[in-house]
Every structure is written in structure tokens, then in C-alpha cells.
Amino acid sequence: MSYDTRLPSIADLKTRAKKRIPSFAYDYVDGGIDEELGKQRNRDDWQKVLLAPRYLRDATTADLSTTIFGKTYAMPFGAPPVGLGNMMWPGAELALAKAAQRANIPYILSTLSTTDLEDIARAAPDVCWFQLYVPQKIEVMKDLLNRVVEAGYHTLVVTLDIPVGAKRNRELKNGLKLPFSMTPQIIWQALTHPRWALNTVQKGAPDFVNVLRYKDTPDQGLGDFLTSFNMQGVTKERVEMIRELWKGPLVLKGIQYDADMQTALSIGVDGVVISNHGGRQLDAAPSTMQSLKELAHYRDKGMTIMIDSGIRTGLDVARAKALGAEMAFSGRSFYWGMGAMGPDGANQVIEIYRDEIKRTLQQLGCESFNELDASWLVQ
Numbered sequence: 001m002s003y004d005t006r007l008p009s010i011a012d013l014k015t016r017a018k019k020r021i022p023s024f025a026y027d028y029v030d031g032g033i034d035e036e037l038g039k040q041r042n043r044d045d046w047q048k049v050l051l052a053p054r055y056l057r058d059a060t061t062a063d064l065s066t067t068i069f070g071k072t073y074a075m076p077f078g079a080p081p082v083g084l085g086n087m088m089w090p091g092a093e094l095a096l097a098k099a100a101q102r103a104n105i106p107y108i109l110s111t112l113s114t115t116d117l118e119d120i121a122r123a124a125p126d127v128c129w130f131q132l133y134v135p136q137k138i139e140v141m142k143d144l145l146n147r148v149v150e151a152g153y154h155t156l157v158v159t160l161d162i163p164v165g166a167k168r169n170r171e172l173k174n175g176l177k178l179p180f181s182m183t184p185q186i187i188w189q190a191l192t193h194p195r196w197a198l199n200t201v202q203k204g205a206p207d208f209v210n211v212l213r214y215k216d217t218p219d220q221g222l223g224d225f226l227t228s229f230n231m232q233g234v235t236k237e238r239v240e241m242i243r244e245l246w247k248g249p250l251v252l253k254g255i256q257y258d259a260d261m262q263t264a265l266s267i268g269v270d271g272v273v274i275s276n277h278g279g280r281q282l283d284a285a286p287s288t289m290q291s292l293k294e295l296a297h298y299r300d301k302g303m304t305i306m307i308d309s310g311i312r313t314g315l316d317v318a319r320a321k322a323l324g325a326e327m328a329f330s331g332r333s334f335y336w337g338m339g340a341m342g343p344d345g346a347n348q349v350i351e352i353y354r355d356e357i358k359r360t361l362q363q364l365g366c367e368s369f370n371e372l373d374a375s376w377l378v379q
């Protein structure tokens, strides 16, 4: 597949998305926590990683395939969980699932997605992973996990890094809440973005369809419900319980520190996503590049190491691999893509990354992604 060369980079998609969708939706995706320094730190630190090419060798093949938990994916890049995805563009989550299936890359559906988890599994049967925000109530967690197993998800990703709901200033200033309350501000933004508004009216306003059935009472407010739904601070004991219940590959997302990595190993999880939620939770968190440097050696103990936060180019994916990560993800890239181009944006993002990763390997003189290791780093 090819991509539209008028929008050749994720940065171009971001610029276009900003014009094309209401600012409450744009800010929801783009925003970080507090002063948004952590978000910037992620970006700055990827840019510091330098790689040394090796010429005088043939790397024209540049094999991008990578095997994670026994499944071979076409390239080492995937879509991480993003809640409320259909707000960025109506139908975005399903479009992304279909594009991921076509491209054979992992797609992690969020617990707080706005498409039925069963529909996503049907659209992406070979590549769907499920992200769990751990429900406080054990019977709710078991019910949700049963649905995930029955739908056919391969890998379970448990997110740890939201022990408390984030106070994100851009969301507060935009008055963003669900269901949309039709404040003059929201109405004005919708009216000035008619294509987005028309699609939203046609497809229906987004809602957390996978969890609403667990409301205590039908008229329970959404804020109240989400606070009571989520376990505030996932404990080791709860992850051990999940390990017992979930027989497939289990991944912890949000790991950045040695102590947590050791706990993950002791529980018998199969992999981690080193992540700081894209700088959306703790503004003083180290960049994930920094954490990867410190934690990459856990690969030798059998841990599969993946990463996200601040990845914006195929070169970043190669940088992450040279530092020890088998797979990289980027949430904002995909939603800027779909904000800019509608459902076709999912494919555009995949093709941009595919092209950039391949060219990077060829430029480095590296025959396959698997071969890329610390020996390519400029120390």
C-alpha cells in the first residue's frame, strides 16, 4: 500500500488534524498533564538517540517482521489503547482495527473504547489485544475478562499508571465531559467543523459502550460511575489474580522503574510496555527512553519489552529497538492521522511508519529489524 505524499509525516497529520476537528477533541488527544513538560521530555529524549550507519553492506531487504508471544507481525509498530477514540473521528476505532488487521500489526483496544469489543475482535481477529483498566469489583472484572476471552483477544494488557484520574487542564478548560453537554462552547466548535459534526450526528455521539452495563443504577452519572468502576491503584495481589484467570500472554503497561519490573517478573507476566501514558499522568516522570535504558537488561530474564510515549517516526522505532524494545506504539500518531484524514488516516499512519522504519534500516545497513541492537548506538 502507498500513502498520500502530501501528508508525509506524523507532524503533517497533526497540523491538519488541528484544523479539521473541534479543539476539545484535538486537545483531548494532544494534551498532557500540568505544564506538559513530561510530554516534551519524551520527545526530546528520543531525539538524543544517535545511530551509526554501516555502509559497504547490502541491506536492501530490510526485513521488518517481528515475533511477539509466538505471533509474527509485519512490523515492530502498533496501535496502543486510546479511550474515547471515536470522538477524534466517528468510526475511528473500527477503521483502525481493520487497518491493523490488513497490515498485520497489533491493535490494543482500550477498556474505555467507544466500540463494542466483540465488533473489534471480529474486524481484527489476528491482531487484537485488549487493554484492561482493572475494575474495582471482582465480579465485574471476571465478567469483562470472560467477554474478552470469548471474543478471541490474544494478549491482555493491564494498565497500571492511572491510580488517580488525571487533572488535565486543557480538558477542564474545554468543559469536556460525557455525554457531551451542549455548552455554547461545544456547540460553536461543532458548528465550525461541519464535516466532523455531520459524521458524529450520523454515527451517534461516542460512549463507553463496553463498561456502561456495569453501572450501579441506570441513571448513575458517568463521572461517578468511572470513579467507582476503576480500581484506584492496582495491587500486586490483583495482578496475581489476573495472572491466574488469564491463560494467554499478559503484559503490564506503565512500567518505568526497577522495583515494578522485579514485581512483574515475580508475578510471571510475559511482557511490559514501558510507558508514561504519553506524559498524561505525572509531569515529573522520566522519559520512556531513559527508563528503557535502565530496564532493557530484563530481556535477558525472559521479559518481552515494548515501549510507547513520544514515538513519532520510524526512526524512533529503530532507536527504541537499538536500546532494547521489541515493539513500539504511538497513540497520538493514529488519532492525529484519523483527525486529519478520517478513517483513511489509520492506513496513512501505518504506511508512514512502515516506509520510515524500512528506510532507516536500509540507511543503517541493517538487514533485519531483529539484527538492530546496541552496537548501532553512538555511545
Ligand SMILES: Cc1cc2nc3c(=O)[nH]c(=O)nc-3n(C[C@H](O)[C@H](O)[C@H](O)COP(=O)(O)O)c2cc1C
Pocket (backbone or CB within 6 Å): 028, 029, 030, 080, 081, 082, 083, 084, 110, 111, 112, 113, 131, 159, 253, 275, 276, 277, 278, 279, 280, 308, 309, 310, 311, 329, 330, 331, 332, 333
Ligand atoms: C487521548 C488518549 C487516550 C488514551 N487512553 C488510554 C487508555 O484508555 N488506556 C491506556 O492504557 N492508555 C491510554 N492512553 C495512553 C496510550 O496508550 C499511550 O500510552 C500513549 O498514547 C503513548 O504516547 P504518545 O501518544 O505520545 O505516542 C491514551 C493516550 C491518549 C493520547
